[in-house]
Amino acid sequence: MNRLWNDLTAGIVKENPVFRLVLGLCPTLAVTTALMNGFWMGMASTFVLTMSNIIVSLLRKVIPEKIRIPAYIVVIATFVTIVQMAMHAFLPDMYNILGIFVPLIVVNCIILARAESFAGKNPVLNAAADGIGMGLGYTIAVMLIGGIRELIGTANLVFFGKALFGAGLPFPPAVIMILPPGAFFTLGVLLAILNAMHQRSKSASSTVQ
């Protein structure tokens, strides 16, 4: 039980796919012009990650070693297409905004990396926990980036269709934040802050010892 909990929480902070492993940069930067885009991209990726982890783990003894990568790709591509169709049917506006980055979840390195390094070697419950954890970690990361960019870039935040700050915050929006350069700046600065925090906690713990 304890192990299962560890597998679930590892992806959220300790091994966060975006902030610690720096994987899957393209969708992370491309769709994060707003908080809600980040939310739905995160949800879609979490679904694919969890389902493909479960299937890969269930079939890990059936899939021959030699063809495991193409087999994993087929599994991932299947769930991506399911997400694509479901989004098209039920969230058409979001489907248009995320555009090409929905099918491109297939080549998000996080998913193949988890199938290869975790799900292919662990029992199904752990694989599912790992998928959910990694997915949540990814969702938190893209929502954070999307939220920061939207907040500074439009002086407002929209959450499930509701503007959180009414008519907007009292500062002129810095539109550059929702343009492509803003994506690179935001993630770069976030990573630097996390690095600094990491180093401080490391040096703090070494002085205690």
Added chain:
Amino acid sequence: MNFVAILIGGLLINNYVFSRFLGLCPFVGLSRKLETATGMSMAVVFVMTVASAVSWLMQRLILDPLGLGYLQTITFILVIASLVQLVEMVVQKLSPTLYQALGIYLPLITTNCAVLGVAILNIQSNFTFAESVFNGFASALGWSLAILLFAGIRERLELADVPEAMKGFPTALVGTGLMSLAFFGFQGLFKDLFIR
């Protein structure tokens, strides 16, 4: 859509790295040295051009006539994966020198989203066969331009005195952001070219 417009679009205006956000993982990962950047660029130009051709044929000759458009994603990714394998074997047989230069980069290309990206964008843009192939080539050239320019900058950045926390990815990302800002100036420049 004329070929000049596709070329300028792929190289400058809709550059895959700076404006479309495609192929970023290898861009950040392999831009530390000019040498690796060159190797990857050659491999990407080659695979993206061929993948554009093959994926277009798959879509227009097989998926569309059979009404199987919904299998696009799975078909394209499998085509690209097998194509990369095939290219690897052919290059190994025909030109051992080229294989030595490209060898280690080829397997990495399957998960380069620029390749799947260009295949899907070609179909979405309703390009003809020739336009698709040329768009694959031009977009890959744009990607190469980006990584080569950036590798040059990064080789110098290595020598700069950067705060500890900014070393590695943060510097690379902020640097890419600045270049993306510069490339932003190209947008809207050749607007009239894009009218069909």
Added chain:
Amino acid sequence: MKSVIRLGLILMLFTAAAAGLLAFTNEATKGRIAEQERAAQEAALTLAMPAATSFDPADDLLASYREAGQFPRVQSIWIGRANGQAVGLVVKVTPVGYGGPVIALVGIGSDGRSTGMTIINAAQETPGLGANILHEWFQKQFVGKEATRDLVVVKRPPQANNEVQAITAATISSNAVTDGVNEAFDLWASLWPRVSEGEVSGQ
């Protein structure tokens, strides 16, 4: 050799199962997606021409222009009808904005005045700048314009009937939309007499 065949068969089994699952999902969502798109189109057409109750696709009328290479930005047209009578044309145009094509519907009534303009897709425009063409105040400006005069984009509140105000810092997108509307106006001027005449002789 044997192992290659075995591996190939296993992989084929995998893809067959995947294709089966996808065919099933496609069946389940197909109807909803089609319905969704139909409803979205219907709603957009009504926004462009509120007075009409039904819309007949009339793309066959475009054939001669296509051959002559005229009206390159026009994609399709509909004849708007109320009580069976043709009350105007709705034109779908795709001018090129800042990042790529913008898709808009323009309605022009039988009196030669625009009845509405709605943008269905501006996904390629920059959020916060060009994408502001989706704002209602911008689209509202295109109602009640005379289709016989070309619209001009100005950077101050409009004073004449043929002026529309540009969006701050998004002149290219504003111009693109206006170019599209002007082309729809020109098409109306060339096509409407034929349509209304055809209606009379057809009855």
